[in-house]
Amino acid sequence: MTERTEVLQPEPAVALARLLGVPPPNLDTDGLPLLWHWVYLLDRPLQADLGPDGHPVRGVVPAPPAPGRRRMAAGGRVTRTGPLVVGRAATRRTEIVSTTDKTGRSGPLTFVVVRHTLSQDDGVKVIEEQDIVYRDAAPAATPAGSATAATPVPLEADERAFPVDPTVLFRFSALTYNAHRIHYDRDYAHDVEGYPGLVVHGPLQALVMAEAVRATGATATAIDYRVVAPLLHHQGLVVRSPATGSSRRVSVRDHGGRVTANGLVETPAG
């Protein structure tokens, strides 16, 4: 278990709003929207503790199950039980809930579930279970996807495009203090992990899905999501979200129609 307490400042939320291209939420009255805690209470590992992929190899949970395994964000479940209020101290407790070995179509997988509990003043405000997957190292010469964008599929009425490019990925990495090189270092992403482009963060795709719901005026209180295929920066990002409903099925696809993430967002007021 690790624990971190900090006073929540407005600047990270303002920076995230500018990255996402949305108006900053009214932090005085509404608190942080669902998933916006991802730019707060971050681990700040020593540079000397980073491994070759840019992730820490020690000092924070979870450490990789074995050297050379490739870490990815696979999904998660987040419930916002109350508003995290900016200007006040909050505490994040982090613990590993489970480690499970599976065999997927891509080979051996180790899923590590990490629970974060965020509290402020009078109680728990956010409960998150984050699924991290470790894959075996792919041969560097095997491309994991296409280097060129597919023929664009036109947007449906409940879809909108969110622009992704290297600057968006770099700024999201910086805001979340995530040094994983697949998101900003093209040579590393290609030559070492075999991606013919920069990889879009799973949490960024989840945020775009939650924000698509918030854009309809609803207050999202929970999300359950999976990142099902890597999305590369040149493939485009299209988010789908119904305009109404108390349980909304959301997804992300690339321009060519390949789904890379999906989820269910709860909005009790519909």
Ligand SMILES: C/C(=C\C(=O)SCCNC(=O)CCNC(=O)[C@H](O)C(C)(C)COP(=O)(O)OP(=O)(O)OC[C@H]1O[C@@H](n2cnc3c(N)ncnc32)[C@H](O)[C@@H]1OP(=O)(O)O)C(=O)O
């Ligand atoms: C931040 C951050 C890192 C990142 O953001 S990395 C970029 C975002 N993440 C991704 O791009 C991951 C994309 N997903 C994949 O590449 C594949 O889905 C994955 C995880 C490699 C698994 O594919 P497979 O085809 O090998 O696996 P299967 O579909 O055959 O499933 C095998 C069993 O695993 C379970 N499972 C699959 N996906 C998930 C998931 N997302 N969450 C939980 N469990 C999953 C599946 O149910 C199967 O289980 P059974 O019990 O039925 O065998 C950072 O590092 O911080």
